[in-house]
Amino acid sequence: MMKKELLVIENLTVRYGQVEILKNINLIVHSQEILCIVGESGCGKSTLLSSISGLLDSGATIASGEIYFDERELTKVSQEELRQLRGRRMGVVFQNPGTSLNPIRKIGSQFLEAIRSHYPISTNEGNERILKMLEKLSLRDGKRILQSYPFELSGGMNQRIAIALAMIMEPDLLLADEPTSALDVTVQAQVIKEMLKLRDTFSTSIILVTHSMGIVAQMADQVGVMYSGEIVEYGSKANVLRSPLHPYTKALINAVPSLVGSIPQGIPGSPPSFGVERRGCSFAERCTLRESKCFSQKPKLREIRKGHWSACWRY
Template identity: 40%
Template structure:
């Protein structure tokens, strides 16, 4: 059996709009090992969430997705029908969405929304599903679970709604849990509790976790390996220590420099704006904002290059196939 639970090869996702096709994901390849926590970080619009929604096949009607392969436990999800994918969604792969208030159905009670996947995927009857729903709410730390099962989402606090989302995602013991900005809009105390809860769930069930966030602090507290995305591409990949202490890409360095510090040091923003994915640049998408940019960067896209064991960076500065002379850089 392979160590890789999920392997995505050359994923492209495009959205048809009135202005033209938006190339949201432009050839992304990555993997998640069994029992591993993978963090995907980057600013808004970089393709983090779209990549995961593509894997789950939960895209809007105006989206088109292609990939050489999306392998889950060796099975190619590309070959699955819509009906087969519905058996996988919520069963083999659970997902915590960004905003629980819009993800939870306001017309159904919390109990109904937890019981439905249990009855659908695990074939439990209503009584059995209700008993499991109570245990799940207790597991995620919601007080008075019997009362909460009868309540509607708007009657719960933001932290409780997020815990309900975790309970639903965990309900069928998934092999892989995808958490898309699970702590957005929560205060610092609740954020810490949610992250601790996710860590406990991961250890208890030995499942793999993909955590999508723009917060590097969240990444450092839960993940062992990190992917940095920008402009629909992977800019850097490595362990948490690689990204934080052996940074290989100027964009990753910019993200780290923009983190608020306890000292009186000023924040260092990344100047400029993200690339227009209606007309993505031919070269490195970060070139227009990069202080190290060279002529080559604007005209040729760098490939992910190994800069250390398991550590890769998509930057010409690390590519041995180029000759550097007074910032006029061309392939040898």
């Protein structure tokens, strides 16, 4: 059976001021699917998530394109409608957990408010539900946590609380921006397990931004590789990790420290600055396989094998 398309992004272009940051992004996320987004710092991963959740910075504009969530076109709906969608149907875990939590209010009341903005619930019932969720994310001292302010807890705890807050409404889509980067490996494993369980239990789709290929290997169904505001490769985890097509993806995978002792190569050079017009491929300067064509013509994202897309002239 074909799974339902929950999120469809078509030709999305986003600018900060005059500078184009996201360029013509196309993506589909099916229900129950986990899409991992990878790419170097500054390539636009957080901007992509904020475009979907309607939480772009005030200086940013959606210059063109559409975002369909369950067939509703999000770039046209009101702020109030977006606010209703967030929380209830779309959970957001921000890259900086400080953004998710109000520093001057106790954790318990923040959770209750989040739930009550969608339906009425008694304090006892609410707390019970919150404690269960905290426990799932290895936050055992739940009663104390509910009575605490964020500053009284460690960064790793706040990170998990932010994840719990995004998951408590059992959303259809979870947008998680580096949700486990501040956690030690044991807790990270627990959080990954809970996100997978959320998907299995409530058919939640997840878009997960991560720098860790290990997390991609554990969690992804599909993988999107971003470079300089574009998707340069997209496909199933097996295809992208085992037989990457784009030289940038290969370089990213080689940049990961491996357990067998080979020294990570890193990717020589740095990404191009945004706002500079270029005719060719944005990775050409750093690419070891470039040809003259790569500097003069831009390769489009094309389906090279079934379900496996790449933007490179070599294919």
